[in-house]
Amino acid sequence: MKKLILSVITTLAFTLCTPFITQASPLAYSTERIAGQDRVETALKISQKGWNSAQTVILCEYNDFPDSIAATPFAVSLNAPILLTRGEAIDPRVIQELQRLSPQKVILLGGTACLQPAIETELTEKLSIDWERIGGFDRYETSVLLAKKLSSDSLILANGDDFPDALSAATFAGIRQIPIVLTSTKLPDSVIKYYQEARPQHLIVIGGEAVIPSDNLKKNNFTVETRLAGYDRYGTNAEVVSYMKDTYQSIDLFLASGITFPDAVAGTVLASKFKAPLLLTEINDIPPSVYTIMREHMKVEPPVPAQAPKDNSEDNTSDKAASNLHKQGKITASGGLNLRETPSSTGNVLITIPEGTTINLGDKQDQWYKTTYQSKTGWVSANYLAVISIKGIISASGGLNLRETPSSTGNVLVTIPKATSVELLEQQDHWYKTTYESKTGWVSADYITLATTNDNSSTSNNGTTPNNGNSAPSIDLTVNGQVYILGGTAIISPTSQSIIEGKKSSNYKDNLKDFPPLPSEIKKPDPPPSRGDDNDAPPAEDPITPSPPDTTYDPSKEVLINPFQEIPANALAGKTIMLDPGHGGPDKGASGPNKTHEKNNNLAIALALEDTLKQAGAIVLLTRDKDISPCDNYSEIEDLQARVTIANKSKADLFISIHNDANLKPTIQGTSTYYSEDNPKNYASLHLANSIQSAVIDTVKTNNRGLKQASFYVLRNTTMPSILLETAFISNPYEEARLQNPTFQKNVASAILLGIYNYYKNPLPEA
Known part of the structure; x- marks a missing residue:
């Protein structure tokens, strides 16, 4: 098993304090961009991220995606970075990287039309490095030659006339050491011959009927076990990542362009070393299928503040809906609190939520709240929750009318002065239910600025700071993992990066829907036997912060x-x-x-x-x-x-x-x-x-x-x-x-x- 060579690699595990956008379910990741001035330098940056040295280096022509994209499993088997160069001579920057890595061998991928014989001479005479060339008559035969370098009972078949499908499968293939063989809409003879010789037990086809027709496969006795395909290249990428999720061991994600291939090719080997999935994206936004994968990968999300509009009367309310009001609670049971399938202490336990975790509270039934935690929806005992009341600050300059019904024509009970803090009990469309001076009614949500406070304390101990509507929620995003962006801003724009970080909204309507809510933090509790709802009385102790790891060795x-x-x-x-x-x-x-x-x-x-x-x-x-x-x-x-x-x-x-x-x-x-x-x-x-x-x-x-x-x-x-x-x-x-x-x-x-x-x-x- 190969692991990362890390003596020069560091990353920051940090707490992100940034104003997050107000949208239904934003992404919330820390990011790191791995990029150079061009595709050659980006491949060098990727190499420097993952390798201190290498016994073998694979060298590809920087415009030739088919040969290089099928090389990922072979490169991973050698723990070899993929470097790019022009075909007529080795780029001087690549020479410097070869000197840094000190390989014993360089493998030239492709024929002499791609990487010319002058490169062989440079390796031998200038750098004193042995070399080997792997190149077939065409891209399909080259992929077969690479496949023969691996020993596997499985085979991945992808269309070689374009890069996205093969790229989507490359990281999984690298981790599991499954060869990728390229084909076309008509199976090449070299591919048919290889399949007949190898007789793989498991054949995975990447892409739909338009790129690899079933009729052609059946005609040549190819037995397909699994076909992974989406509506477009991004849908296929999402299908592949979902299918192979059990293979990935890292919480981090890699993101590459679905439009251009070079940055992604070199990154597939690094992603395989991380044992992390590789996602594809557009330049200026995250496609919905990929956005969904990223959203479902998250473990925590920031509380989203509602912004007060400039108008100061609910009679001028626009049709724009206010943010949904989510009542929250903090787990107080010392051993964590069971999430149960039904609102009963005898209900089936779905998962135990750690002490100190903040969760969104839904319907209430007797002494039980409905909630969702780590994609599981069930019920928790109200006896082991500190309910976090949702406060709102009146922002209308002339005060805000408290009405008998949730309507601008409802009878006015009283006018609440500007800057008054009120507790928000319920939300219905654009209206919040609240009580003021012993009168309970409804106020327009457009003139309320949300502020979150804990009923039990004026300060929060749950990893977020109280939010007055203008200050940023502070939340530790490290549990979500880091997104490594492969390529410069011309390939994946700052706008896309901001969407990933939660600073901007996606323009895709499907990305603005409500995903299952997530807590704002996950804490690992000490392991006492208590399970909250199984006891008669709630525990009184606060969570104990674990001691920091040892740093000085004696x-x-x-x-x-x-x-x-x-x-x-x-x-x-x-x-x-x-x-x-x-x-x-x-x-x-x-x-x-x-x-x-x-x-x-x-x-x-x-x-x-x-x-x-x-x-x-x-x-x-x-x-x-x-x-x-x-x-x-x-x-x-x-x-x-x-x-x-x-x-x-x-x-x-x-x-x-x-x-x-x-x-x-x-x-x-x-x-x-x-x-x-x-x-x-x-x-x-x-x-x-x-x-x-x-x-x-x-x-x-x-x-x-x-x-x-x-x-x-x-x-x-x-x-x-x-x-x-x-x-x-x-x-x-x-x-x-x-x-x-x-x-x-x-x-x-x-x-x-x-x-x-x-x-x-x-x-x-x-x-």
């Missing part, structure tokens, strides 16, 4: 443990365990800010684990016991297959792959353990992952990032229970230092031993 605090105080002698006798130290040889894995490399940490932990397992009586095998790759001629796919082959031939009882994690955000810490549902022993793998994750967290006290399911090559293709441990974040300076400490390495090994022992001590029940 190696003296690492105390060596003895696992054999808990494990009897020869507890693992008769068990054969395969250890897989990730990466190695030419593949450094991820790198830390202090230039340490993952491959070395993985090996050190594996060797320490080998010793402890042998002491417990186990037979121990390793895919590598030194700084090498287990395959003869290195490529990522050959390296991974070699590890799988070694494990399966050994008929080991367990397979343990050891890695370091990495992230663009250097503050992130913790441990996670992966298993694969595609492994033939998937339930046993999950049981093993849980045992090891628990033991590691308890032993070395890292943050628990939980169990995760992923179809990593070494997990899905091994035949025994298999897990992959992400020990700690090498991208975090504190954890990078821990990973270098031999005591920490030995303690991790001891923890894995304890996890394996517990796995066998507490077996799964017989089926």
